[in-house]
Amino acid sequence: xxxxxxKRHLLSTRIWHWVNAVSLIVLFMSGLGISNAHRYLYWxxxxxxxxxxxxxxxxxxxWTTIPSHYNLAESRDWHILMAWPFAxxxxxxxxAMLLNRHFWRDIKTSSREWKPSxxxxxxxxxxxxxxxxxxAESAAKYNFLQKLAYGLVYGxxxxxxxxxxxxxxxxxEPAAPWLVDLLGGRQSARSLHFIxxxxxxxxxxxxIIMVLLSGSVKQTWGMIAGGKRESQDxx
Numbered sequence: 384x385x386x387x388x389x390k391r392h393l394l395s396t397r398i399w400h401w402v403n404a405v406s407l408i409v410l411f412m413s414g415l416g417i418s419n420a421h422r423y424l425y426w427x428x429x430x431x432x433x434x435x436x437x438x439x440x441x442x443x444x445x446w447t448t449i450p451s452h453y454n455l456a457e458s459r460d461w462h463i464l465m466a467w468p469f470a471x472x473x474x475x476x477x478x479a480m481l482l483n484r485h486f487w488r489d490i491k492t493s494s495r496e497w498k499p500s501x502x503x504x505x506x507x508x509x510x511x512x513x514x515x516x517x518x519a520e521s522a523a524k525y526n527f528l529q530k531l532a533y534g535l536v537y538g539x540x541x542x543x544x545x546x547x548x549x550x551x552x553x554x555x556e557p558a559a560p561w562l563v564d565l566l567g568g569r570q571s572a573r574s575l576h577f578i579x580x581x582x583x584x585x586x587x588x589x590x591i592i593m594v595l596l597s598g599s600v601k602q603t604w605g606m607i608a609g610g611k612r613e614s615q616d617x618x
Contacts, residue, residue, distance in 0.1 A: 392609050395479035399472050400606055406469035407583065409449060409461055410544075414580060416448035416458030424577055428568035437574070463552075470545045477537070489525055490534055496527040532586060540583045547576035 392400075423436035433439065445451045449461050480486035495501065505527045525533065549555050550563045550572035566572040594602045 391605055393479075393483060393485060394609070395476065395483065396485065397606055397609065399476040399479070402468055402472045403476075406465045406472065407587065409465040410469060411580060411584060412447060412449040413458045413461035413465070415443040416450065416453070417455065417462060418577070419443055419448065419453060420455045420458075424574040425570040426567065426574060427570050430570040430573075440577070466545075466548060473541050473545065480537075486537075490530050490537070492527060492530050492534070496530070502527060532589075536583065536586050540579050540586065543579045544576065544583065547572045547579065551576060 418440055419442055422440040422442060423430070423433045424438040424440065425436055430436065445453075448458065450457050477486075480490070508526070509528060546562060547566060549559070550566050551569055556563045556569065563569055563572060566575060
């Protein structure tokens with residue numbers, strides 16, 4: 384007998400998805416405006432001389448920044464404004480995922496899925512644009528590569544954006560110097576913030592491509608209305 388179908392995306396996931404999407408767009412574009420003020424990245428506690436930089440960042444065009452004209456103070460205001468909903472929404476989704484078992488059911492990987500043969504099978508399926516869940520965990524919503532990607536985003540990329548953002552915030556270091564030290568210094572935190580921001584951008588770019596390839600209307604409406612989650616027999 385088939386299990387009763389349920390929503391593919393829980394309400395908590397849908398709320399977080401759209402709050403996070405808006406927050407990330409504003410944070411990324413205002414962050415590019417902040418980057419234009421000093422386009423060099425350093426390691427350690429201090430960095431002022433471009434000759435000591437490990438990376439010279441491109442100057443981002445006005446259509447990619449908030450505001451569209453150069454205004455460091457306004458870019459910082461937008462960045463700080465959206466940092467709060469971004470961080471609080473991340474805390475919310477982690478609590479929700481642990482309580483409603485979304486993390487344990489859909490994202491947590493098993494030892495079986497880490498077998499080279501299983502990883503290779505999932506990779507071949509993705510190359511053939513087959514996005515159904517992997518054979519190893521047929522009851523889960525995602526296959527191994529999707530679980531790995533979401534796990535990195537939820538557990539590494541987004542939290543590190545919060546922690547590195549706090550570490551480079553003016554006036555935060557006296558309140559929690561241990562965090563700045565843990566990240567290798569304020570300039571190291573700034574470099575890591577840049578790296579994780581673009582790692583997240585890379586994930587979002589691939590995510591959008593996957594949505595377009597797997598049915599953009601159905602996928603988008605599913606994230607709005609919840610969509611139908613197939614029973615295990617249907618899967």
